[in-house]
Amino acid sequence: MKLPVMPPVAPMLAKSVPTIPPGASYEPKWDGFRCIVFRDGDEVELGSRNERPMTRYFPELVEAMRAELPERCVLDGEIVIATDTGLDFEALQQRIHPAKSRVDLLAQQTPASFIAFDLLALDDEDYTRRPFSERRAALEGTLASAGTPIHLTPTTTDIDVANRWFVELEGAHLDGVIAKPLDGTYQPDKRVMFKIKHVRTADCVLAGFRWHKTSTDEQPLVGSLLLGLYNDDGALQHVGVVGAFTAKRRAELVDELEPLRLGDGDEHPWSQWSDAAAHEGQRLPGSVSRWNATKDLSFVPLRPERVLEVKYEHMEGTRFRHLAHFVRWRDDRTPESCTYEQLEQPLTYALDDIVPGLGG
Known part of the structure; x- marks a missing residue:
């Protein structure tokens, strides 16, 4: 060449x-x-x-x-x-x-x-x-x-x-x-x-978190928060994560989230993540990354009792297409009220109207 x-x-x-x-x-x-x-x-x-x-x-x-x-x-x-x-x-x-x-x-x-x-x-x-x-x-x-x-x-x-x-x-x-x-x-x-x-906002259920890559036993740090929305069947669907926090905030979140950690015998909506069949037809956290098979995607499950507002760009299927951004806690909202119905639905538009011959 x-x-x-x-x-x-x-x-x-x-x-x-x-x-x-x-x-x-x-x-x-x-x-x-x-x-x-x-x-x-x-x-x-x-x-x-x-x-x-x-x-x-x-x-x-x-x-x-x-x-x-x-x-x-x-x-x-x-x-x-x-x-x-x-x-x-x-x-x-x-x-x-x-x-x-x-x-x-x-x-x-x-x-x-x-x-x-x-x-x-x-x-x-x-x-x-x-x-x-x-x-x-x-x-x-x-x-x-x-x-x-x-x-x-x-x-x-x-x-x-x-x-x-x-x-x-x-x-x-x-x-x-x-x-x-x-x-x-x-x-x-x-x-x-x-x-x-x-850019839009949505109120999501906090369902777990992942440790930051620099987290240690001596200095634990939260890396990202796992977000969920309830679908029409009443199941909590994994929709994405937020993770752009300062080092100080990551350390504060460890203590802040401690009361939500599961006790012995507690159930979690995503407890089946380790079952490969459970990933068919839905997106669950904890699976191996298809882009980096060595990346640890395990998470710490939390009782889904807190709600947070996040900013997001748009949806890809049932998930946020890109990383969402933390706005604030919404202690005035119940987790059960965080459904897909709150999301703004864009007008449908055919690709062929944009580029003739594209999309059938």
């Missing part, structure tokens, strides 16, 4: 801002795997956000890129799995599997798509020093004849359209909106773009 921009490349990043800034180029924020594509003839490499190759996990995309992309190019974009109900991030996570036979099967059962949103190189030309307005125009020309599953993300310079996207596109499981300075160059690993994401 010999390109004007060679792998590995750390993608350009975005910093969070509370509102959509004026005077920029706006596009949907896709919820998938960030990916930089390098193609030189038959050679195709898919680089991840952490600069590691993902090529082996998406053979169907490699073949499509050989067929649909220019002979020599470098593109920045997102790998997603699109369905008729929106993006499916959990299905995308399953694509990262060590067994080739499993990878090949999933490539047929849950094929991925690539959403392109920037051009780093074309033929012998390095585009990273050009302003985004020029890169975008060149990208549109580059992908003018590309077909499924290669897609071009829509963009607009109309802030009213961007605000409408922010509200409407969440129903297709998109993350929010990205704003890019029109005169900005491509700066790897620099937060020079802006991201505007949804």
